[in-house]
Amino acid sequence: MISYGKQSISDSDIKSVVDVLRSDLITQGPIVKNFERALCQRVGASHSVVVNSATSALIVACKALGLTSGDILWTSPNSYVASANSAICCGASVDFVDIDKETHNISTEALTQKLIVAEREGKLPKVLMPVHFAGWPCDMKEIKILADKYGFYVLEDASHALGATYKGSNIGDCSYSDITVFSFHPVKIITTGEGGAAMTNSEALSHKMRLISNHGVTRDHRLMTTSSEGAWYYEQLEVGYNFRMSDIHAALGLNQLGRLDDFLSSRSRAAEYYYNMLAQLSLTLPVHEVNYPDAHRSSSHHLYPILVESSDIRRSVFDFLRSRDIGVNVHYLPIYMQPFYRHLGFEEGYCPVAEDYYKRAISLPLYPDLSTGQLDTVVSAVTDSLL
Ligand SMILES: *Cc1c(COP(=O)(O)O)cnc(C)c1O
Numbered sequence: 261m262i263s264y265g266k267q268s269i270s271d272s273d274i275k276s277v278v279d280v281l282r283s284d285l286i287t288q289g290p291i292v293k294n295f296e297r298a299l300c301q302r303v304g305a306s307h308s309v310v311v312n313s314a315t316s317a318l319i320v321a322c323k324a325l326g327l328t329s330g331d332i333l334w335t336s337p338n339s340y341v342a343s344a345n346s347a348i349c350c351g352a353s354v355d356f357v358d359i360d361k362e363t364h365n366i367s368t369e370a371l372t373q374k375l376i377v378a379e380r381e382g383k384l385p386k387v388l389m390p391v392h393f394a395g396w397p398c399d400m401k402e403i404k405i406l407a408d409k410y411g412f413y414v415l416e417d418a419s420h421a422l423g424a425t426y427k428g429s430n431i432g433d434c435s436y437s438d439i440t441v442f443s444f445h446p447v448k449i450i451t452t453g454e455g456g457a458a459m460t461n462s463e464a465l466s467h468k469m470r471l472i473s474n475h476g477v478t479r480d481h482r483l484m485t486t487s488s489e490g491a492w493y494y495e496q497l498e499v500g501y502n503f504r505m506s507d508i509h510a511a512l513g514l515n516q517l518g519r520l521d522d523f524l525s526s527r528s529r530a531a532e533y534y535y536n537m538l539a540q541l542s543l544t545l546p547v548h549e550v551n552y553p554d555a556h557r558s559s560s561h562h563l564y565p566i567l568v569e570s571s572d573i574r575r576s577v578f579d580f581l582r583s584r585d586i587g588v589n590v591h592y593l594p595i596y597m598q599p600f601y602r603h604l605g606f607e608e609g610y611c612p613v614a615e616d617y618y619k620r621a622i623s624l625p626l627y628p629d630l631s632t633g634q635l636d637t638v639v640s641a642v643t644d645s646l647l
Pocket residue numbers: 313314315316339340342343391417419420442443444445454455456
């Protein structure tokens with residue numbers, strides 16, 4: 261089976277983990293700090309807090325922004341459930357903005373319209389969470405203008421988008437947002453096994469996020485309410501969690517980060533291969549940089565979702581590909597269609613573009629170590645599936 265996504269682990273990755281295992285500290289040692297510093301350097305943000313998953317990072321980010329009961333977070337329905345769940349975990353409510361037909365990211369037109377209505381009804385969101393779907397950056401400039409106009413925070417779910425660029429800046433440098441979150445799950449751009457990071461340019465937000473991911477406890481004298489009683493002394497200032505990343509995981513992440521440019525070029529090469537080889541088929545291919553020269557953005561090519569012509573044939577094409585041992589997948593069933601969200605009152609038809617997209621989408625395998633032979637196998641199977 262050629263899976264839809266897969267980590268690439270090198271000998272140097274393995275060595276970096278083994279080195280930690282042979283060292284004195286396997287958690288809360290020096291490597292987490294080094295990884296955080298390297299992430300800041302790579303994407304150009306001032307602060308980063310690495311934690312045990314992107315889901316944890318989204319939760320601490322929402323909490324640091326003060327999201328709580330009575331507040332509303334808006335996000336894209338075309339995302340993994342964790343995007344919306346993070347707000348529910350804070351006691352807030354969630355609403356969804358339909359996606360753009362071409363990029364499958366949150367639609368700025370739909371967002372603009374929804375904000376006008378929400379302002380009239382006094383139901384503006386406290387936080388907007390754009391999701392850079394498949395690695396293609398959202399319209400961050402337009403989103404920032406709306407954020408300034410209506411006074412909401414912007415929290416980027418960049419789980420797919422480490423290494424993507426937008427108008428000359430890196431996703432993660434928070435030029436247009438308060439916080440940006442990355443995932444280091446094995447199918448994502450780099451991996452720590454499980455892991456995630458929250459990037460920000462606000463020192464206050466970074467302190468809050470670090471506090472919440474570490475039991476609400478600090479040893480930082482600058483944050484304490486009284487003067488330290490000695491080297492043993494720590495203070496709990498809030499209630500928090502243990503969302504920390506271990507040095508074992510951070511060592512893998514740090515070494516993987518050094519391989520990021522290779523990963524991005526391999527992913528881009530595989531995507532180009534698909535664009536060329538699938539161009540003549542009756543499919544809609546993912547948004548492609550060459551068709552959007554004025555967008556000034558580059559994708560990290562996390563996913564390669566193709567759209568078949570109608571929902572009627574999606575099932576048969578999907579099953580055919582699986583029968584040929586191609587590990588295709590579907591990203592995503594609109595989050596509000598999940599039973600949990602339906603129980604909150606969301607109904608079919610709420611975001612028609614996201615629903616139409618979902619019914620026709622199939623994600624083809626895309627990861628750095630895909631060989632040309634494997635890409636050919638996928639291309640032949642897709643071609644045969646449409647005969
Ligand atoms: C993978 C993913 C997450 C969750 O990441 P974890 O690191 O597995 O917690 C959140 N949002 C999106 C869009 C994702 O793809």
